[in-house]
Amino acid sequence: MPYYPETTVILGSTRIIREYKLPPNAIGRAEVNNGSTVAPDTVLLAGAIPSEVIFLDAVKLLGLRSAAQITEEMLQVPVGEVYESGVPLLINGKGRRAKKVVTPRRARFASLEAGRVLLQTDPQPVEVRALMEGRINSVSENRVVLETGGALIQAAWGNGSANYGTLSFAKEETTREWLGLEDLEDSGQVVVVEESIQTSAVFKEAIQKRWRGIIAPSMSSALRNEARQLRIPVILTEGFGNLRYSAIVYNLLETNRGRFTTVDAVEPSVWRSERPEIIIPTGPSARLRLPETNVPVVAGATIRVTRLPHMGRTAKVLNLPESPVTVENGLRVAAAEVQFSDNSEIAFVPLANVELIGRPLDAPSRPQS
Amino acid sequence: MTAQTKAPETKSGRQKAPSTRLARETIQRQPVETAVRRVVAADIGSVHTRVALYDLVEGQFRLVGRAQALTTAAPRGYDVSEGLRRALEELGAFSGLSFLSADREQRLLMGEEYGNTFIATASGGKPIRTILVGLMPNVSLESGKRALESTYIELVDTLDLLDVRTLEQQVNAILRATPDLILIVGGTDSGANAPVRALIDTVRIAVQLAPGAKPIVLYAGNAALASYVREQLDDHVVLYVTENVRPSLERESFDPIRLELALLYGDYRARTTPGFKTIQEASALGVLPSIESYSNIVRYLADSKKQNVLLVDVGSSTVTVCAMVRGALNVTIRSDLGLGHSAVSAAEAIGVRNIARWLSFEPAPNEIMDYVWNKTLRPATIPETSRELELEYALARELIRAVMQTSRQGWQGVPPSAPLPPMQPIIGVGSAIAQPINPAIGALLLLDALQPLGIVDLRLDPYGVMAAMGSLMHLEPLAVVQVLETGGLLNLATAICPSGKPRGNIALEARVTYADGHSREVRVPSNTLKVVPIPAGQKAQVSVKLGRGLRLNGKRRLTFQAQSSAAGLIFDTRGRPFMVPRELSRRAEILPKWFEAVQETD
Numbered sequence: 001m002p003y004y005p006e007t008t009v010i011l012g013s014t015r016i017i018r019e020y021k022l023p024p025n026a027i028g029r030a031e032v033n034n035g036s037t038v039a040p041d042t043v044l045l046a047g048a049i050p051s052e053v054i055f056l057d058a059v060k061l062l063g064l065r066s067a068a069q070i071t072e073e074m075l076q077v078p079v080g081e082v083y084e085s086g087v088p089l090l091i092n093g094k095g096r097r098a099k100k101v102v103t104p105r106r107a108r109f110a111s112l113e114a115g116r117v118l119l120q121t122d123p124q125p126v127e128v129r130a131l132m133e134g135r136i137n138s139v140s141e142n143r144v145v146l147e148t149g150g151a152l153i154q155a156a157w158g159n160g161s162a163n164y165g166t167l168s169f170a171k172e173e174t175t176r177e178w179l180g181l182e183d184l185e186d187s188g189q190v191v192v193v194e195e196s197i198q199t200s201a202v203f204k205e206a207i208q209k210r211w212r213g214i215i216a217p218s219m220s221s222a223l224r225n226e227a228r229q230l231r232i233p234v235i236l237t238e239g240f241g242n243l244r245y246s247a248i249v250y251n252l253l254e255t256n257r258g259r260f261t262t263v264d265a266v267e268p269s270v271w272r273s274e275r276p277e278i279i280i281p282t283g284p285s286a287r288l289r290l291p292e293t294n295v296p297v298v299a300g301a302t303i304r305v306t307r308l309p310h311m312g313r314t315a316k317v318l319n320l321p322e323s324p325v326t327v328e329n330g331l332r333v334a335a336a337e338v339q340f341s342d343n344s345e346i347a348f349v350p351l352a353n354v355e356l357i358g359r360p361l362d363a364p365s366r367p368q369s
Numbered sequence: 370m371t372a373q374t375k376a377p378e379t380k381s382g383r384q385k386a387p388s389t390r391l392a393r394e395t396i397q398r399q400p401v402e403t404a405v406r407r408v409v410a411a412d413i414g415s416v417h418t419r420v421a422l423y424d425l426v427e428g429q430f431r432l433v434g435r436a437q438a439l440t441t442a443a444p445r446g447y448d449v450s451e452g453l454r455r456a457l458e459e460l461g462a463f464s465g466l467s468f469l470s471a472d473r474e475q476r477l478l479m480g481e482e483y484g485n486t487f488i489a490t491a492s493g494g495k496p497i498r499t500i501l502v503g504l505m506p507n508v509s510l511e512s513g514k515r516a517l518e519s520t521y522i523e524l525v526d527t528l529d530l531l532d533v534r535t536l537e538q539q540v541n542a543i544l545r546a547t548p549d550l551i552l553i554v555g556g557t558d559s560g561a562n563a564p565v566r567a568l569i570d571t572v573r574i575a576v577q578l579a580p581g582a583k584p585i586v587l588y589a590g591n592a593a594l595a596s597y598v599r600e601q602l603d604d605h606v607v608l609y610v611t612e613n614v615r616p617s618l619e620r621e622s623f624d625p626i627r628l629e630l631a632l633l634y635g636d637y638r639a640r641t642t643p644g645f646k647t648i649q650e651a652s653a654l655g656v657l658p659s660i661e662s663y664s665n666i667v668r669y670l671a672d673s674k675k676q677n678v679l680l681v682d683v684g685s686s687t688v689t690v691c692a693m694v695r696g697a698l699n700v701t702i703r704s705d706l707g708l709g710h711s712a713v714s715a716a717e718a719i720g721v722r723n724i725a726r727w728l729s730f731e732p733a734p735n736e737i738m739d740y741v742w743n744k745t746l747r748p749a750t751i752p753e754t755s756r757e758l759e760l761e762y763a764l765a766r767e768l769i770r771a772v773m774q775t776s777r778q779g780w781q782g783v784p785p786s787a788p789l790p791p792m793q794p795i796i797g798v799g800s801a802i803a804q805p806i807n808p809a810i811g812a813l814l815l816l817d818a819l820q821p822l823g824i825v826d827l828r829l830d831p832y833g834v835m836a837a838m839g840s841l842m843h844l845e846p847l848a849v850v851q852v853l854e855t856g857g858l859l860n861l862a863t864a865i866c867p868s869g870k871p872r873g874n875i876a877l878e879a880r881v882t883y884a885d886g887h888s889r890e891v892r893v894p895s896n897t898l899k900v901v902p903i904p905a906g907q908k909a910q911v912s913v914k915l916g917r918g919l920r921l922n923g924k925r926r927l928t929f930q931a932q933s934s935a936a937g938l939i940f941d942t943r944g945r946p947f948m949v950p951r952e953l954s955r956r957a958e959i960l961p962k963w964f965e966a967v968q969e970t971d
Binding site for chain 1: 415436438439441447451455458459462494495535536537540541544547570574577578580581582686709710734735736738739740742743745746747748749750751752753754755757758806807
């Protein structure tokens, strides 16, 4: 029976459609129109996240004895609107001796009930930027869909940040010794670190040299909190531990050296569908194909292995045996017989440990006429 | 056996899906006469969606086919019904029956008109973020917490009368927590109203101010305030009102609230998981939480045999214990423990050192945390190297130990530090236990983690039968009895676990006499395990004589009957309680020996 593994897209040229949303607790709207072309720093959505709620004791502030004594006449402004600091909301009496309830800072007057004024204090502004060139192909109140084309590498983990810059490699940066770059100068570069990150020295270097992002194959899980505190994106293509790059990922990065690159290092959650991604956009093109997802693994498919001992290796599926196969540790599992791309070795790998990469390696990125 | 509650009608009841109303009515009426003949059961876990087909074979219900596919909830896809369709397609191919329409839409062909009854349970998905609001921490809040143990929730905050936070701080805490569910308990049915009203007002203010999706509110407090709750909250939230979980100081009433939580779980998932509603509407009972089904079966087994029963489910995102002890049902779900989705929080809760004590090697710095992080990133993957398998089994043992520690806090009349009381049977669920290298390894994991005493039947549920049968119990209890009695659960082993500390080289001598008359003698050294098979379909008489320091059910000599099972008889002479050696060199020697011992039969 067909087995539908996960797909982790690793393609040199594909159609890319991405949805942008405001955070769930934000109130705001789209700032772009359908069909418009956007640049990396274009603001797609803008809004605000309501901050703390504060309660003001109106009975006490108005010099009353009970909530029942508050009358319509005391209300100076409509409920539900946002007011600047110092605006009187309720007044009891006239002249200099009048008692007032005043906004302590910019806030929304949420309600007046049981003698209490409820204020939602100054909302925090929030903006969602495009981070890459593209064309808007759908807009709704709090959601924008952008389309572009280019290379796409879905990764394993990200630290929750996003940015863009020129793709460069740490090795060459070290030899260059940052000639001419002052500490405060933006390097403009998203840097590919060749080895697994096992100490925080890389983070210090990134701060000092003003990198715009870090791409690494893997990292010690002990450094996760430090990585999350960085303001630039850190993205791991393989996972945690001391793992090397998949050849397919490294080769794709290398062929795009010097190109504009977007790193969306969203921190993956097992309950969300967003994944950390490296996008090397070339602009929208209707001639590019979307990646294939939700497809079964079949003979001839290109797969990538997601567990040791073959972690990260790509292979071509030769055969899908109907009976379970015993693997190295003795488990009998449904497996695929595969031939690895790097050395033509043939082996069985558990189906649970394979993923598709969006398209067979030899498949064209454009539809065949 | 099951809840006989009648939930008060609410205005918001009108908003609920028809399947939910059907579920409520069906459950309340049960047991009912049904024309159930063929049952298709689905259990949607975090990693796998399992389906099973039960049909009449020679007048008896039997498990006749099963299949599974990866669950297609995020991040794998967007529609959870897609995974169900894939599993049903496979089941259809095995059975020659059609469960999906032939068109592109692939509709679920379920229900009377298609000659089957479809039931569905679920355990997967993001736990429901819950705030518990009640009066007194040791009274209503305690009851509320125990009620919440019956479903898949993450308790993010509690509010009570002794809370030192101001009203403003409480409202902000609720807003910051962005709960999916607020459970309000508190007040006995003849108690004071004012404190409960104040809590209800706090909740109302918070939900009014909450931006975006509003939480569900379930009220299970002072019955006299039910109409006040509706008046205050019904316009702002989806409101459920049920009977008071603590109608008096002396009495707790869990069945009504547990039923309501079960139904609410299905509704919550339908609101938040694409495709879930399709399944909910096709199912005769909506989608019930798997734990509700486990409870039904455990209660049935315990009542029918008048014995304690223990079920342990080690899943990817949750670990669950369902135990019937001294006539009381105890349910514990730990959403922070799991072998996949929750592997990181599990390792943090358990501690790396506790996991490492089950390893025969010294893990590299961060190796265990790196391992669990990768498991969380790719929860469906399986260990392929021996080193990773050892890590997986170590984690599984500690997960069981951790959830048992939590569960045993609530077992009435059994001190948490006392040995595990007699359980007959112990049932293991979850792929690490149910689908190991060899059935005996599954048994070893249960023995290591639980350290049971006496003569214990160990059973496995490799096909997700427990979840399906527990649901079916609402419709056709007879079918459930027949499936359970005809091998629905796999007889894994009969474990012979003496108490005490073995002294001397030989801890146990036994004579196993098979039904065909032949017999064999067994001498088991101290501190080891020994497996003696019983051929399929046979029974054996086992006479045991124990060495110095050991007792079995308080005796030195004992004779009993044992049935055939996948692993056979397992003589465990490690004594109780036993400790894994702290020194790595001793562990490296002893752990592989235990591992090999249960796989060796002669």
